[in-house]
Amino acid sequence: MFRVSSLSMNSTMMKRLFRTIQTGSGSDLEKLCRRIVEDERGRGHGKVANDLEKIIGQKPKGDKNSGKSILAPLPKSRRDSSPLVQDVPLDRLRHEMVLPEDVEKRFLRIEREFAARSRLATHGLKPRHRILLYGPPGCGKTLGAERLAYHTGLPLRKVRFDNLLSSYFGETMANLRKVFDAAEESPCALFLDECDSLARSRNDRNDVGEVTRITNALLEMLEGYSGDGLVIAATNLDSQLDSALFRRFDEVLKIPLPGQKEIQRLLKVALSSMKVESRLAWGQIAGAMDGMSGSEVVQIAENAAKHAVLDNRKVVTKSDILESLAEVSERQPSS
Ligand SMILES: Nc1ncnc2c1ncn2[C@@H]1O[C@H](COP(=O)(O)OP(=O)(O)OP(=O)(O)O)[C@@H](O)[C@H]1O
Numbered sequence: 001m002f003r004v005s006s007l008s009m010n011s012t013m014m015k016r017l018f019r020t021i022q023t024g025s026g027s028d029l030e031k032l033c034r035r036i037v038e039d040e041r042g043r044g045h046g047k048v049a050n051d052l053e054k055i056i057g058q059k060p061k062g063d064k065n066s067g068k069s070i071l072a073p074l075p076k077s078r079r080d081s082s083p084l085v086q087d088v089p090l091d092r093l094r095h096e097m098v099l100p101e102d103v104e105k106r107f108l109r110i111e112r113e114f115a116a117r118s119r120l121a122t123h124g125l126k127p128r129h130r131i132l133l134y135g136p137p138g139c140g141k142t143l144g145a146e147r148l149a150y151h152t153g154l155p156l157r158k159v160r161f162d163n164l165l166s167s168y169f170g171e172t173m174a175n176l177r178k179v180f181d182a183a184e185e186s187p188c189a190l191f192l193d194e195c196d197s198l199a200r201s202r203n204d205r206n207d208v209g210e211v212t213r214i215t216n217a218l219l220e221m222l223e224g225y226s227g228d229g230l231v232i233a234a235t236n237l238d239s240q241l242d243s244a245l246f247r248r249f250d251e252v253l254k255i256p257l258p259g260q261k262e263i264q265r266l267l268k269v270a271l272s273s274m275k276v277e278s279r280l281a282w283g284q285i286a287g288a289m290d291g292m293s294g295s296e297v298v299q300i301a302e303n304a305a306k307h308a309v310l311d312n313r314k315v316v317t318k319s320d321i322l323e324s325l326a327e328v329s330e331r332q333p334s335s
């Protein structure tokens, strides 16, 4: 009985939503979004309602993009119309991170400034919106970008460097321009993941002059970006970051290797769906993982959990964890 009535409510809402997108104005769409929030709340889905409300609540009144469609077509490459970006749907964004307190605070500051952007604008101020995430591999740069998109409610739009880079300089430039123009038109979290790949792919062809020109063009576009979203770049190459690059970003965030406290938290979060041997010496185990990346720590915990499950055991033991630690350590290239 309940299923039938909730299903019919859904289809009514869906039809309204589609009709409003087709014929309605921005404010009609907003009203409908608010109805959907109330409807979800009425059906006892408080968490979904709060999450949805957060997203529409973050849209400032009088936003200069309020008349523009959030469904603007994605930019395509000039040569073969391949997509230059890929959107990641909100429900696929991961957002649980384990970070040292100071780094967590800086992430929160970006998110709070974005939420308060209308208030900042009344004082002639802008939120930090050009963000560089850097640090060793596997410490959460990609995850960090997903988290920023999740908490700001912006769609995460990953730049597809594979389609963007052309063997013709002019085409690469035109593609880059299209990506930035589209990001100005419809607010998003534009994500240049592993942006050093741009330099690497060019270096393979020994065309260093062109690398510099493309990098400079990218920096110029970054500087000129005045959209209502975020631009997030991520790279591993901290030693090669020069001051010109730092200047173009208004937040440069280093995501470090996890410390002892963070390793323990990562292990506990990754093992939270399992029971763990009582009085486990967490400190000792975390000590043995010193210098490992977040990705390795999570992998060790997950492998240990799988080991217990395959053995039909309900409890993960210290030896499960130490065994998978040894396995992951063996995979490290010897230096
Ligand atoms: N700080 C963190 N908090 C929670 N999980 C983490 C963290 N860092 C890494 N992980 C785990 O490791 C996985 C890989 O992280 P991610 O891809 O974000 O790292 P990265 O810094 O982008 O790595 P790369 O330099 O290889 O691109 C995540 O999916 C997550 O499971």
Ligand SMILES: [Mg+2]
Residues within 6 Å of the ligand: 141, 142, 143, 193, 194, 234
């Ligand atoms: Mg990454």
